[in-house]
Amino acid sequence: MTSTDPEFLDVDGVPIALRRQAGAAPGVVWLGGYKSDMLGTKAETLAGWAAREGRAFLRHDYSGHGESGGAFVEGTISRWLAQSLAVLRAHTKGRQILVGSSMGAWIALRMTQELRKAGDDRVAGLVLLAPAPDFTAELVEPALTDARKKDLAEKGYFEEPSEYSDEPNIYTRALIEDGRANLVMTGRIDTHCPVHILQGLADPDVPHTHALKLTSLLPADDVTLSLIPDGDHRLSRPQDLDMLIEAVAAIVARAG
Template sequence: MTPTAAPEFLDVDETPIAFRHQPGAAPGVVWLGGYKSDMLGTKAETLAAWAKRQGRAFLRHDYSGHGESGGAFADGTISRWLAQSLAVFDRFTEGRQILVGSSMGAWIALRMAQELRKAGADRVAGLVLLAPAPDFTAELVEPQLTDGQKKALAENGYFEEPSEYSDEPYIYTRALIEDGRANLVMTGPIDTHCPVHILQGLADHDVPPAHALKLASLLPADDVTLSLIPEGDHRLSRPQDLDMLVGAVEAMVERAA
């Protein structure tokens, strides 16, 4: 495999945001990673290789506190990571784009689509959402808070949870949870103004399939495809999962071309 080139950086509110951009044909593809993930994960690298073979524009970045970007993870909120994503998008994309969001990245993708429409920009040609976790702070974290976690949030401003994907724990801050309430998208019908393809593993213990089903029920029925993957976990990084991802993105690109 060809070594991945070093990242470039864009300053967003005095924070260096790492990104990698492959120029190419439109519609381009924009990768939006998950909570505590980075742009060098298996799914992002697989899409980067596919885009290079296809001569397709491809853009990815790390949110602040993630991967190669600056800033502290604990200072991050949905609003802050959304603003960084929009800044990179505005600076390094042209024409219409396919947003591919994984887990929390699906939330960022849906919020980006809203903000771009609000600005009068018809820039999103399609959404591919993997194990989507929009509104996860309100829908998945807050209802499960223990008394000890509530106390930690009140007294320390955060609590920690072990992660099966990293030696470092997940950190959930009071600021993240409170800001999440200002970015909710699953409060009613979601008009994306573009087709949506959801890929959801049925063995996902982090974001249950019921969450993807609820999301699909809020999207325009004639424009949403929901693919349920038997034995697929939250990562969706098995060879067959990656094939499905590439196939979904390829189909969305062909539809938008």
């Protein structure tokens, strides 16, 4: 589908790009992954579905991503969380389904915590794809080599090749340190809403054991885990997209 030009919301002096579609509640809010943007296949597929269903839909780019301002290397979970909350509060009405991909699943879980802490129960459900909550502490830090530790200490960041871009992945010391202040997998996670997790067993970036651990921390009667035998990290094949739409539609129906 052809996307319109983005709108911008100033968050702490940074222009955050967003796109929104009017429609019925509960609305759907897309939260992308690390170094992804809101024009990816999954977000565009959801936008098309929402338009056909007359469902409200909202998406944005974190600072340093896509069409938003700001430098990527200045990004942290706390900063991207604050931006996501600001966009949600400014541009949604009624209850919402948060759909988070990879790092976006971490942002979605933290948003749910922060909203409930503020007495706001607008999150009606979560759909998490290849979820990577706590990835800095659970996946990045345990794999640090001596060379990468040296880069973090001396340069403040390290780089590694990306399978999805010619540009390398950059992990900063600030991202890793801030990640420790945003951990969610340290005990029971009470979302107070249904959660559906989609996880590929052929994911080279986030092992399926991470999704199993996350599932074990969620209330059993409110969580569905769908393991996709040949699914990779992106989960962007036609059959994966069909599963995504089915999962979102089911939670929307339950919340509506």
